[in-house]
Amino acid sequence: MSRIGKKPVELPSGVEASVSGQTVTVKGPKGSREFTATDDVSIVVEGNVVTIEPRGKSKRARQQWGMSRTMVANLVSGVTDGFKKELELSGVGYRAQAQGNKLTLNLGYSHDVIFDVPEGVTVTTPKQTEVIVEGIDQQLVGQVAANIREWRAPEPYKGKGIKYKGEYIFRKEGKKK
Template sequence: MSRIGKKPVAIPGGVTAAVDGQEVKVKGPKGELRHVLVDEVIAKADKDGIEVTMREDTKEARAMWGMSRTLVANLVTGVTDGFTKTLEITGVGYRAAVQGQALQLQLGHSHDIAYVVPDGIQVACPKPTEIVISGIDKQKVGQVAAEIRRYRPPEPYKGKGVRYAGEYILRKEGKKK
């Protein structure tokens, strides 16, 4: 049994939530999000919050129960606080800058990379070697961070590249003479 799925998702003040069939809509101070749940679970809105239950006790329903509850909780967190991912750039001459709706990356390639930032995502560069990605949709924020990191993932010998803040890179020893 899912220990996460049993807990209802609390709705804080200033946030409205509505369940229409399998679709959950959440509106808060930062914006509005919606998610369509899988058929194996049922969502009900009441005074405690949104409660996610299994339609019938099957292996697939048990697998989706906790995940569906977490997705609904991410909707509520997104419209109240939002989500943030920070990327660090390591390497001589590697830097980033925001120009309009594009992120300009200099990552040691023969050309600069212009990454167009999708709608609903804000990108900031407080330092030339730091990229802060924020938005209300956790999946979009993580996808944008992964796409930017994919341009130059950290290599294991010198650690040069784009990494998540706090990510540990397993370093290898170089050639021995």
């Protein structure tokens, strides 16, 4: 039995969910999102609760049960609160500046890196060394943050690069004579 799948997903006030076939659509104050589940699970909306049940006792049905419940819960939290990833730039001269749907990164290369922000995600820079990625789609927010971080991942000797806020960088000792 899936411990995660057993829990029903509570819908807060102001959030509506509807099911058509295997597609769950959740509408809330921040927007609308949808998820299409596999045929191994059945999804039922009763009042302000969404429940997911497996169809059959196969291993795949049990796997999809917990995963589908988590996806629906992420839809609900996305349209109510949204998701956020914070990045920090550390290094001499490393700067970031957001203008519209473009993020300009100065990362020590001979040129500035211009990153196009996809639709559905907003990128802000409260300080020159901070980048905040926000949106209602958890996967898209995480992917955009990872793509930005990829330009200059933190290195273990001086710790320079783009890291997630609160991330610990394992430091190495340099060469000794």
